Amino acid sequence: MAIAHTQPGGDIHHGRRVLVLWLAISAIVTPIAVFVVGPLIPPGNGSVQAEGQVFDNQVLIGVSAPIIVFVLVMLGYTLIVFHQRDAVLEGPPVRGDSRLQLWWIVITSVTVLGLAAFGTYELVKDGAGGGQGPSATFLPSNHNQAMDVQVIGQQWEFTYRYPTYGGLETPHLYLPADTLIRLHVTSLDVVHSFWAVNLGVKADANPGTDNVVYVQTKHPLALNIRCSELCGLWHGYMFDGQGRVVSQSEFASWIKQQQALYGPVLKYLPPYSTTYSPEPQLRAG
Amino acid sequence: MSEGSTATSARPLWRRLIGFNLLLAVVLGVAGWYLGWYIGKHATATSLSYFGDTDQNDISVFLGYTLGVVGFLIGLGFLQYPLARLRGYPPSLREKETEGIGRYFGLCTDHKVVGIQYFFGIGFFFAVGGLNAMLIRFELLRPTPVFNSGNYLTLVGLHGTMMMGMMTSAILGPFANYFVPIMIGARRMAFPRIESFTFWLLMAAGTILLTTVFFGGFPTGWTGYGPLNDQANYGMDAYIMFFALVGVSMCLLGMNMLATVVTMRAPGMTWSRLPIFVWGVVSTSILNLLAAPVLIAALAMGLLDRTAQTTFFISSGGGSQYLYENLFWFFGHPEVYILALPGFAVLLEILPVFSRKPLWGYRLAVAGMLGVTLLSFLVWQHHLFMSGINSNLRPFYMLSTELISIPTGFTFLCGLMTLWRGSIRFTVPMLFALAWFFNFLIGGLSGIFNSDTPSDTTEHGSFFVMAHFHYTIMGGLIFTFFAAIYFWLPKMTGLELNERLGKIHFWSMFLAFNSTFLPLFVVGFKGMPRRVVTYAPNLQFLNDWASVSAFVLGLSMLVFLGNLVYSLLFARVRAERNPWESLSIEWQLPSPVPVQNFDRIPTFESDPYGYGDGAVPVARPAGAPATGS
Numbered sequence: 001m002a003i004a005h006t007q008p009g010g011d012i013h014h015g016r017r018v019l020v021l022w023l024a025i026s027a028i029v030t031p032i033a034v035f036v037v038g039p040l041i042p043p044g045n046g047s048v049q050a051e052g053q054v055f056d057n058q059v060l061i062g063v064s065a066p067i068i069v070f071v072l073v074m075l076g077y078t079l080i081v082f083h084q085r086d087a088v089l090e091g092p093p094v095r096g097d098s099r100l101q102l103w104w105i106v107i108t109s110v111t112v113l114g115l116a117a118f119g120t121y122e123l124v125k126d127g128a129g130g131g132q133g134p135s136a137t138f139l140p141s142n143h144n145q146a147m148d149v150q151v152i153g154q155q156w157e158f159t160y161r162y163p164t165y166g167g168l169e170t171p172h173l174y175l176p177a178d179t180l181i182r183l184h185v186t187s188l189d190v191v192h193s194f195w196a197v198n199l200g201v202k203a204d205a206n207p208g209t210d211n212v213v214y215v216q217t218k219h220p221l222a223l224n225i226r227c228s229e230l231c232g233l234w235h236g237y238m239f240d241g242q243g244r245v246v247s248q249s250e251f252a253s254w255i256k257q258q259q260a261l262y263g264p265v266l267k268y269l270p271p272y273s274t275t276y277s278p279e280p281q282l283r284a285g
Numbered sequence: 286m287s288e289g290s291t292a293t294s295a296r297p298l299w300r301r302l303i304g305f306n307l308l309l310a311v312v313l314g315v316a317g318w319y320l321g322w323y324i325g326k327h328a329t330a331t332s333l334s335y336f337g338d339t340d341q342n343d344i345s346v347f348l349g350y351t352l353g354v355v356g357f358l359i360g361l362g363f364l365q366y367p368l369a370r371l372r373g374y375p376p377s378l379r380e381k382e383t384e385g386i387g388r389y390f391g392l393c394t395d396h397k398v399v400g401i402q403y404f405f406g407i408g409f410f411f412a413v414g415g416l417n418a419m420l421i422r423f424e425l426l427r428p429t430p431v432f433n434s435g436n437y438l439t440l441v442g443l444h445g446t447m448m449m450g451m452m453t454s455a456i457l458g459p460f461a462n463y464f465v466p467i468m469i470g471a472r473r474m475a476f477p478r479i480e481s482f483t484f485w486l487l488m489a490a491g492t493i494l495l496t497t498v499f500f501g502g503f504p505t506g507w508t509g510y511g512p513l514n515d516q517a518n519y520g521m522d523a524y525i526m527f528f529a530l531v532g533v534s535m536c537l538l539g540m541n542m543l544a545t546v547v548t549m550r551a552p553g554m555t556w557s558r559l560p561i562f563v564w565g566v567v568s569t570s571i572l573n574l575l576a577a578p579v580l581i582a583a584l585a586m587g588l589l590d591r592t593a594q595t596t597f598f599i600s601s602g603g604g605s606q607y608l609y610e611n612l613f614w615f616f617g618h619p620e621v622y623i624l625a626l627p628g629f630a631v632l633l634e635i636l637p638v639f640s641r642k643p644l645w646g647y648r649l650a651v652a653g654m655l656g657v658t659l660l661s662f663l664v665w666q667h668h669l670f671m672s673g674i675n676s677n678l679r680p681f682y683m684l685s686t687e688l689i690s691i692p693t694g695f696t697f698l699c700g701l702m703t704l705w706r707g708s709i710r711f712t713v714p715m716l717f718a719l720a721w722f723f724n725f726l727i728g729g730l731s732g733i734f735n736s737d738t739p740s741d742t743t744e745h746g747s748f749f750v751m752a753h754f755h756y757t758i759m760g761g762l763i764f765t766f767f768a769a770i771y772f773w774l775p776k777m778t779g780l781e782l783n784e785r786l787g788k789i790h791f792w793s794m795f796l797a798f799n800s801t802f803l804p805l806f807v808v809g810f811k812g813m814p815r816r817v818v819t820y821a822p823n824l825q826f827l828n829d830w831a832s833v834s835a836f837v838l839g840l841s842m843l844v845f846l847g848n849l850v851y852s853l854l855f856a857r858v859r860a861e862r863n864p865w866e867s868l869s870i871e872w873q874l875p876s877p878v879p880v881q882n883f884d885r886i887p888t889f890e891s892d893p894y895g896y897g898d899g900a901v902p903v904a905r906p907a908g909a910p911a912t913g914s
Binding site: 014041042043051052053056060063064067068070071072074075078079082083084085088090091092093094095096097101105109112113115116120121124128129130131132134135137138150154172175190191193195197198200202203204206207208209211217224226227228229230232233235236237257258277 | 644
């Protein structure tokens with residue numbers, strides 16, 4: 001048993017050193033990550049839901065930062081201090097440490113359960129801007145005062161219908177500021193996904209399905225709307241930068257203008273409904 | 286030219302080209318295609334007149350592919366043995382030729398030959414998928430399109446499908462087939478003909494996917510969502526056929542591995558002495574066996590939608606796109622762990638060898654892999670967070686997804702603690718294994734963002750997700766794939782790989798990989814969806830950065846290819862029997878391993894991780910200094 005088990009300086013408390021390094025670096029990095037980097041993460045403050053997501057990301061990045069620092073400090077320290085100095089050196093025959101394993105399991109489990117509980121709270125509060133299907137369960141408190149707007153996806157554009165204004169259909173999305181909106185997302189052909197980037201809204205547009213999203217708008221805003229589910233040939237062109245969140249008075253005058261413009265064609269459209277059943281499609285492109 | 290031609294019988298070359306081999310397989314495969322096409326054309330034109338509604342005939346395409354595959358397999362000789370048995374001949378392993386280069390080009394039941402076949406076969410399709418990636422990044426150099434939209438989508442689809450389909454066997458194919466029987470002390474796999482079948486089926490599948498370019502490609506990406514898959518042109522049939530055959534291959538491979546490990550372990554090879562690599566293979570095989578059939582079912586419905594005009598996925602006909610999404614992701618999420626778990630296995634197998642320390646927390650590492658296996662079946666609807674399906678179950682899927690990070694954390698703990706106080710050697714395979722820690726850390730933590738539904742609202746379907754799974758799959762699987770190559774290829778070929786080129790390959794690949802995918806997280810957050818041919822001009826700088834880095838990444842692959850060609854064809858330095866001083870049994874055998882593996886079946890008295898306690902002697906070539914005592 002003449003094996004040299006330990007590297008030079010084997011009596012140093014390596015574990016304590018790593019712990020101190022980790023705590024020190026985390027104490028610097030985590031606040032920077034949360035309070036400097038966190039607020040920069042989109043989608044920004046375009047809606048209450050978007051703000052909720054930013055807060056959510058701040059918490060997640062605050063939890064991730066110490067984990068990243070831990071693994072990197074541990075790895076870096078190990079690789080520098082324990083690299084082989086002599087070709088015959090072997091490591092100590094340690095095969096485990098049940099106390100450390102138990103602590104690791106407890107700490108990771110608590111972290112994960114905490115994150116899941118936090119995420120659930122943030123989701124249940126107001127739906128967090130995600131599509132909820134025909135019967136939404138995670139509702140904002142004032143959901144029965146919401147204004148309905150329908151989003152219809154088809155290859156390769158979105159159109160919008162306003163049931164409270166006689167089923168008016170427009171090519172661009174206009175929303176009043178400071179209003180709770182209930183978006184009904186559906187599709188006429190394949191699966192699309194309605195993504196209003198700076199509103200923090202995303203919902204798949206499925207044929208035959210009414211996918212509901214709640215979003216509470218805040219201040220006037222230029223919207224950036226994209227399709228985020230591959231929907232065929234011109235998917236890359238299915239975007240629209242002309243939508244707006246406008247003040248309530250501006251919205252009222254915009255509606256009047258649109259009614260004058262598109263009112264005459266309303267009678268050719270199918271009556272407003274949560275889903276539409278177009279002619280069975282023939283194969284194309 | 287090769288050693289094989291002098292060693293085999295005196296039959297002239299032209300005579301040896303006739304028979305059941307790759308040549309006949311290709312001839313019969315092409316003949317089968319035309320036969321199927323012809324039958325389909327005539328059957329549908331006359332008897333099923335309502336197909337006249339469309340100008341397409343998917344039936345003849347599917348029949349062509351099916352008969353083509355059947356012809357290909359007959360040409361390789363897969364019917365020989367069943368027919369011989371039907372006529373009363375005794376069972377044999379006649380296809381296990383002992384020598385000759387020809388055995389690499391046909392049906393061979395030697396698991397070591399199949400391993401090498403897999404290595405080069407998979408390598409070819411990996412290169413094709415990689416070239417597609419280069420073209421995708423070329424297109425994204427500019428916000429305005431360079432290729433036409435359809436060609437771009439085909440490139441994206443080919444890249445994704447090729448990688449997700451073929452690379453499922455990246456480690457199980459070459460390395461598990463070669464080393465699992467050796468590690469457990471067996472002379473062969475449980476089902477050697479099925480082993481060869483999985484390989485040739487995969488090659489047929491890959492070729493079929495490439496034929497999609499003759500039919501205009503397919504617009505759906507690797508997910509193949511309905512009803513878009515019904516709307517798509519002929520090229521879609523290649524996708525469906527490809528993935529179904531890959532599914533069959535995966536399922537059989539998993540079954541074969543499980544049967545081998547369960548039934549063929551040598552005396553003393555108890556479950557608690559199984560090398561951790563074999564445990565990883567077992568976990569992956571369970572996923573293969575249980576997940577792949579669901580994919581095949583989903584694709585069969587897609588096939589019927591396209592040929593028999595059923596409406597499984599078409600809501601106006603009473604079907605639902607949710608059905609496809611559910612089935613696909615019930616396969617699709619275990620699929621990503623089919624890609625990740627072999628990475629864990631290779632990592633934990635390599636770390637003890639180069640830290641000169643036993644694997645730390647063996648039971649915890651096994652529990653981690655089996656935990657990932659179990660949980661990966663419970664998370665699939667996180668791919669559908671925004672789809673509106675079962676929206677009040679989202680907290681459950683959020684929880685189950687985040688729970689996976691607990692068993693994944695076991696791998697981190699066991700890996701880090703194996704290194705801790707070790708005597709670490711920075712060899713090329715060790716460098717690739719160490720890169721896993723960094724890559725999978727980023728990949729795993731970005732996965733926490735994706736699993737959190739509110740945070741996922743913005744990330745879903747964007748480049749953020751794309752960067753996330755490239756970190757887990759490329760950073761987790763492909764890096765350990767190369768670790769396995771540098772680690773085990775000297776044993777498989779008996780030839781050393783050049784170390785200097787290996788280190789250049791590692792550093793260029795590691796830096797270029799991170800430089801490619803880190804900016805793409807930001808691109809996703811800034812609103813760039815996946816699979817778009819155009820993007821907002823303000824994202825051009827980051828996209829250009831990623832593209833240039835991706836080209837460097839591509840060049841690093843050329844360094845590897847150069848290393849392979851140089852080391853195997855030109856330098857041809859004989860590898861030592863045990864260059865890494867490993868205690869595992871495959872390193873105590875000659876390089877390359879002889880046909881029967883062992884003179885006699887070995888008896889195991891410990892696991893292969895007894896480093897540092899001097900109890901197990903490290904087998905060394907004569908003349909080298911001993912480690913201790």
